[in-house]
Amino acid sequence: MRIKRRLPLLSALGTALLAAGCAGPAPDRPASAGSVGEGFPATVANCGVKTTYQRPPHRAVSLNQHATEVMLALGLEKSMVGTGYLDDAILPEYRAAYDGIKVLSKEYPSAEVLLAAEPDFVYGGFATTFDEKEGRSRDALAKAGVNTHLNIEECPSGPVRMAAMDEEVRTVAKIFGVPDRAEAQLKKLHGTLDSVEAGLKGVQPVKLFVYDSGDKTAFTAGGKGIGNEMIERAGGVNLFADVDKAFGDVSFEQVAERAPDVVVIYDYGDQPVEDKKKFLLTNPALKDVPAIKNQRFAVLPLSSTVLGVRVPSAVESLARQLHPGRFR
Template identity: 30%
Template sequence: MKPSHGLAALLVSLTVSCSAAPAPPVAQDEVAVTVQDCQGKDITFTSTPTRAVTLDGWAAQAMARLGLTDRIVGTGFTGPLAVEKEPYLGALAKVPVISDKVPGTESVAALRPDVVLTSFASFGGGSGPKDADLVTMGAPGIAGCIADRTRPMTDLSVTYDYLDRLGKVFRVEDRATALITELKGREAAVRAKTSSGARPRVMALADNPVAGQPVKALGGSTPVNALIELAGGTNVFSEVDGMHADVSPEKIAELDPQVIWVVTDFSFAKAKGEELVGQIRANPFLATTSGARDGRIVSSSQYVVGFPSALNLDGLEQLARELHP
């Protein structure tokens, strides 16, 4: 799809201005900082960014946890902001909202950012800017890097790495280190309580199963899988590559999950929140599973557990209590 005339003119203007000007000098009180993108390519920042666009609420949350909301000139995909907690919620309420969805390239470019952030695995999702668009804007991008779909996620290193890179880029490494230490401490406390004993079989569902259609379960290469492992459970679909595993009701019956974890608020789901949980509780396809028979159906929002975020630890603590009451 071709860009609009307004976007084309804006990007041409940005290209001319960026190509005509030399690389900005390193500020006297700063040194150049280099971090890697999701492909292992170096990105160098010669000064601290002051105009950040966060394409999603998870990225905005990360900035809030690091005390950097004053650097955000616009955010999109606001759903994750609704589950953030004080005192961060108050700071995030002041952030300008571009769109409730991932903002388009033109909207992002109009804000003239010097960095673009997302907690998704890469850029270019939906109408959002792609890597090539960021180059044209002259704004490097930092993504969440959930990139390896060939093996299960078993830890939260992606979450910690994201916060670490933001801390370096914005020159608040002390804050990032303190936050990561706090989060790792909470993780260790959970693991200490759940590392021994039986590991319940868990199935994570993103939607209510319907006759004649594949069941939307969550596979191994997701933060959801990592949280199940750390909480002392076993994801029955951990070996399925990708985020969403389309599985048959017969396969579910064969694996017999002992706990059904409903991950709500995905855009493709036919219902949201507790409505979805109620539908799954009443679903006859699941009635023969141990989880349904024993009433062990729990729920969390994808805004808490779906993508790299400090809120992942809230989801971990909640799930651990459910798996090991």
């Protein structure tokens, strides 16, 4: 499984604080700007949780890289009191802003640490942010006076398409009362996608298989996550789009049967890309696969393959690797 799913142990004190609801943020303070602003109260329905914001959050915490970078892309760093759980280096254009925010923990913070930051809002990229067993459920945080938002890729009503990126960015901007920033950011992001589309006009799609991880089976990208549309927009065909979820396990024999021309490696965690390549190149089940025989690989950082502001640049990166002749 992907290592981002591992969770640190929650301290007993943190659990007690959440259960009692006694460590939440201080009672209503005025927003940092001193006024509520237009668009409030604002009601947001998100992954089964309906929240009405009386004013923009001003003590926000972001957990998981794509959540953090959405906030930074919207220029919300002054409304943030903490962050945690990166998979990769923060994007260079957000580094200065990120460096001014307190890192609460390397991975997920305990309830004690999270509530000690006195947040009024927690934005999670993965459902594991709000893990009930660890005491960080959305309901428990609400009882402690903390509003929450979960990236909508974690609760899809169907396959996640590029429109979900627009919705996520606009929703976070709505919560913070900065809708104009969302539109400016989306114009930039769609400009990248339009440029890639123009460069790939008439191209023959490349058959590919995504290798995330696994040695007994292959953990791969299915047809329900944003990664599938990224592959399509980059001029590829995901040979496991029939896997009815964002990620799933398949056998290496299935990979061999479908004979990909390219293997896309998702890069993250403690296993270097070169080690993943070596494993695939020496796997007997894959010896006749065209991608393995021709040693044809593409690489994407994992943080670029989930719903956030990195998606368009990841589409461009993959397109350049699959069809280098189109982008000289």
